[in-house]
Amino acid sequence: MLRIGHGFDVHAFAEGRRLVLGGVDVPCERGLAGHSDADVLAHALMDALLGAMRAGDIGKLFPDTDPAYEGADSLVLMSHVAKLARERGFAIQDVDCTVAAQAPKLAPYREQMRERMAAALGVPVEHVGVKATTTERLGFVGREEGMAAWAVALLDDGR
């Protein structure tokens, strides 16, 4: 039976931080604030996977109060989520994500993000979609205060 999951995440910009999106270091004068590497795209996708598995969310699995996750590489966390899915009998069929960012331009890094996340999930790159949009200068994304990401995941529970 097919299962669907949806994920959403937001992180604020912060000075002196790396900008990591979909496991890719994107050149930018500032990055996103967070306990982990603040990879907003990877976080939304993990929540979509966990949603389809009915397994809670990343905050439950990887609490932001746990020093173990300070500066954590979100793609390492994503491989844990993919392993958990396989252990529970789920096959990841297809995922798709959207990042809302007024800047920087993300299109040049999109293919690398797809490849990195596909590798972390253990699925062919054809099954991972990544898109970017501005919000036409509207809202917190448009004012360049932060970024948001959404993701959907389709899993087969093997039944």
Ligand SMILES: Nc1ccn([C@@H]2O[C@H](COP(=O)(O)O)[C@@H](O)[C@H]2O)c(=O)n1
């Ligand atoms: N941070 C971003 C945002 C958008 N893009 C690309 O530009 C296209 C146009 O964006 P609109 O918000 O004006 O629709 C969009 O389709 C993306 O391909 C980007 O690379 N980086």
Ligand SMILES: C[C@@]1(CO)OP(=O)(O)OP(=O)(O)OC[C@H]1O
């Ligand atoms: C993965 C975690 C680990 O601290 O990352 P954070 O950088 O805290 O990001 P957030 O999306 O606020 O919450 C998820 C956390 O579980």
